Amino acid sequence: MKNENEIREIIEYYASQRNAAEQENIVSMLREIQEVEGYIPVDAQEMAAEKLGVKRVIFSCIMKRIPDLKEANYSHELVLCTGERCQNKNSMVLLETVKKELKIAKDGLSADKKVHLTTQNCMKQCRTSPNMKIDGKLYTGLTEEKVLGLIRTLK
Numbered sequence: 001m002k003n004e005n006e007i008r009e010i011i012e013y014y015a016s017q018r019n020a021a022e023q024e025n026i027v028s029m030l031r032e033i034q035e036v037e038g039y040i041p042v043d044a045q046e047m048a049a050e051k052l053g054v055k056r057v058i059f060s061c062i063m064k065r066i067p068d069l070k071e072a073n074y075s076h077e078l079v080l081c082t083g084e085r086c087q088n089k090n091s092m093v094l095l096e097t098v099k100k101e102l103k104i105a106k107d108g109l110s111a112d113k114k115v116h117l118t119t120q121n122c123m124k125q126c127r128t129s130p131n132m133k134i135d136g137k138l139y140t141g142l143t144e145e146k147v148l149g150l151i152r153t154l155k
Helices: 004-015 023-037 042-052 057-065 084-088 091-102 144-152
Strands: 076-081 115-120 132-134 137-139
Touching: 004 023, 004 042, 023 042, 023 057, 042 057, 076 091, 084 091, 091 115, 091 144, 132 144
Parallel strands: 076 115
Antiparallel strands: 076 132, 132 137
16 A cells, blocks of 8 residues: 555544444445545455455445445456347356456456446346447447457557
8 A cells, every 4th residue: 555654544543433333434435445546455444344344245245336446456448238138238248358358356456457347237228239438437338359459459
């Protein structure tokens, strides 16, 4: 961690609160840590979990529910739709293409740690499937060629 002392101060402050282990308190603390560090390092999560008296898995669950909280210092977020209609138009092939091109690890991070890939069951854009979001911007009617073109601009 680059800013370890500042992160310790944040954790100490939130740990001293009356309802330290409540979700609202944890979310506020995580947001402050991310503001300082750019993301929420695992070692900061472990330190906070110990101080607050909760399991670290709680932080992971919260970060999965709140997409703007990042556990890794990546630059781009890709979300590929895997809903039924997108699957009918080869979204799973697109998913494998993205994984292969970016060498995505089990944690969803690309080999260069710059791109984070997740899936979403449905983006409610079925008419224009298959769909993908890159950094929150929706791309529709995708083909393997279009996906490769888009992700190559991220490198």
